[in-house]
């Protein structure tokens with residue numbers, strides 16, 4: 001077997017199961033699970049109908065490039081959302097969810113002939129980045145995102161001699177787990193570095209549609225912050241009471257890499273974005289997303305995918321076309337998240353320390369006592385509430401695990417359950433003896 005498999009770490013949810021092994025949760029309280037970032041709002045009926053109305057597609061092999069209809073729907077959506085024109089013929093590829101694509105992309109990009117190969121990733125981070133790098137024979141290089149730095153990746157701290165080994169950088173905006181949105185100044189920094197050192201940027205934007213204030217779209221794209229200048233304070237905690245989206249993005253549609261490139265007058269060279277219907281349209285089981293950007297990278301990635309065998313089911317393609325063409329259901333989705341953040345944040349304020357997120361559906365909160373695993377385990381035992389220890393989402397870098405002392409609370413359950421969980425967390429902290 002490939003010895004690189006041995007480098008893969010247990011997935012955070014496996015570690016959570018291990019942590020909870022033998023722990024009996026309080027039987028008097030109902031279970032509320034806010035650990036997994038799995039959207040649980042209802043899948044819109046019209047998407048299900050489009051899926052079942054197109055089952056005849058199962059009788060033929062789909063092409064890896066996907067149908068013209070789907071690529072066109074994605075191109076139109078990107079124009080409306082990001083204000084960019086993407087050629088459906090060579091700048092867009094449908095993928096079976098962004099997870100597989102984020103993984104596969106590293107396999108296609110990393111040049112094995114180089115002795116040392118590095119992949120940059122934020123820390124804490126979506127675990128696929130690490131596995132993708134390791135299985136491609138590269139070493140992940142983690143950039144700690146910490147509250148004192150406004151949860152930014154500190155690219156400036158990377159030693160100069162490391163750059164020549166960097167082949168790929170994953171960036172994640174809105175960030176999982178921090179909810180931070182990259183500003184135009186952040187993008188400028190990443191683009192400048194990529195142009196100087198020749199690495200590829202994989203921009204994971206799968207939470208781009210979970211934001212808090214409905215804003216104007218198109219005409220140069222929507223998003224944050226418009227000024228183009230730095231927002232050094234962008235991660236700083238605003239004065240209480242906190243409201244969601246009060247940092248960099250102003251809570252409106254996050255600025256994506258495509259819009260940022262356009263605003264900065266840069267082309268899409270070495271830049272690919274990943275997006276997904278999973279969170280936007282509440283279809284995590286559909287497995288549908290796309291990659292878009294640099295036509296040359298897309299061409300090579302298509303070649304890779306043809307051999308890998310990752311064409312999208314034709315019925316899924318049809319359902320995806322329907323989903324990308326509709327914004328009404330996405331607005332309703334956002335309304336539900338907005339309602340939950342508005343209800344939950346005031347309850348938790350004063351008990352846990354957190355910055356209101358710019359976007360996405362997580363609260364990234366510091367726990368009292370600083371041991372996130374004990375906190376999560378005892379919360380589960382006493383209150384039947386499941387959250388994810390932050391240290392499971394991060395690796396030690398520069399002598400610290402930047403997830404240590406944090407928990408990730410995914411506001412994915414219903415409003416009532418989220419409120420109940422928040423109240424239980426407060427009670428747990430106020431009466432707790434183990435933390």
Ligand SMILES: Cc1ncc(COP(=O)(O)O)c(C=O)c1O
Nearest residue numbers: 037097098099126176206276278
């Ligand atoms: C940051 C991030 N990227 C990508 C994904 C993958 O989502 P999907 O494969 O459903 O598109 C997730 C899923 O939770 C995520 O949190």
